[in-house]
Amino acid sequence: MKKNLLITGGAGFVGSNLAVFLNGRLADYRVVCLDNMQRRGTQLNAARLKDHGIRLIKGDITNSKHLARLGRVDLIVDCAAEPSVLAAHQEPRKAIQSNLIGTLNCLEFARRSQADFVFLSTSRVYPVAALEEIPWEELPTRYDWKKDASGTGYSYEGITRQFPLSGVRSLYGATKLCSEHLITEYLDMYKLRGVINRFGIIAGPWQWGKEDQGVVGFWVARHKYKNPLSYIGYGGTGKQVRDALHIDDVCELVLLEIGQMERVDRQLFNVGGGRKNSFSLCELTGQVSTITKSVIPLASVAETRPHDLRIYIADNSFITKQTGWAPRRSLENILSDTSQWIDGHFQKLAPFLS
């Protein structure tokens, strides 16, 4: 008999891509998705899941009865969350419900089923002020950390999981960090197996990027549909830096973790595109313009939004050492795959992306 793999947030960007990817590759698992369908675009992801023969149940992880109705599960990949820093500021109770109480319900469900647990956490668990204090310099097209920058949990290559956790990080980051603590306790107390991945920016097809979340997809979509964009914060020059990880690299990592659960059990990883896949917003504009052959108006907003970051790049060295995994796709791959995805469904995606 097949085992049951539950993906919460399974109609979201990461969850739906994972479902499609894992469904074809884990012969002994039946993939089931659960989603409250609140995020814009989930209905299109739902149609894609249906096309692949994957069961999607409308339900909310904040309601433990919705989870109990699923019966027994053997593995939970928890992708359900309100993933926006700004949205969590605007509706803190809702974010805490989904991102923390929701995770608690998933853990209780895992405890009853003795299920393995894969958690999608975030680089946003790291405190803002400490990240901003890393020595940086202004280069012609980007801010960057100084080449000799080095301290506990950071170097020029990026942020490691040793980075100190004391300080304010945003409510979104706080809910995810609290969830991590709960997961650690549950794994220990109830002898469950699980792994925590602190991801930076993930991007690629089937992401419904918006101004406050999913910046890479948002940038590509704005160019495709010829909508204006703004550089927001840090003087409005577009020099703030991030790294981006292709969704297919994420899917390969989760597949590897499921297959090597004994090895990754109780581990906590920093995961991201890394320095090779880093970009500033104005560099991104150049690359996206080339790929989409589109130039759009770009405004500037000097004022920095609360809890924004000047630079974030993940250091993948620990996860690579432990598992052999490393990002295989470049930023250019991410941008061209996202651009081709929009080309392939231009009219259908327009109401969600333009």
Ligand SMILES: NC(=O)c1ccc[n+]([C@@H]2O[C@H](COP(=O)([O-])OP(=O)(O)OC[C@H]3O[C@@H](n4cnc5c(N)ncnc54)[C@H](O)[C@@H]3O)[C@@H](O)[C@H]2O)c1
């Ligand atoms: N996308 C990224 O760049 C990124 C980076 C780091 C971490 N993450 C984490 O990865 C996970 C997936 O993110 P994503 O980019 O796919 O976001 P997403 O918004 O596309 O997907 C989240 C899904 O969860 C659903 N959802 C929200 N609250 C729910 C609830 N209470 N019950 C059931 N479903 C609910 C939403 O409808 C949505 O479909 C999140 O936990 C997020 O924190 C994402």
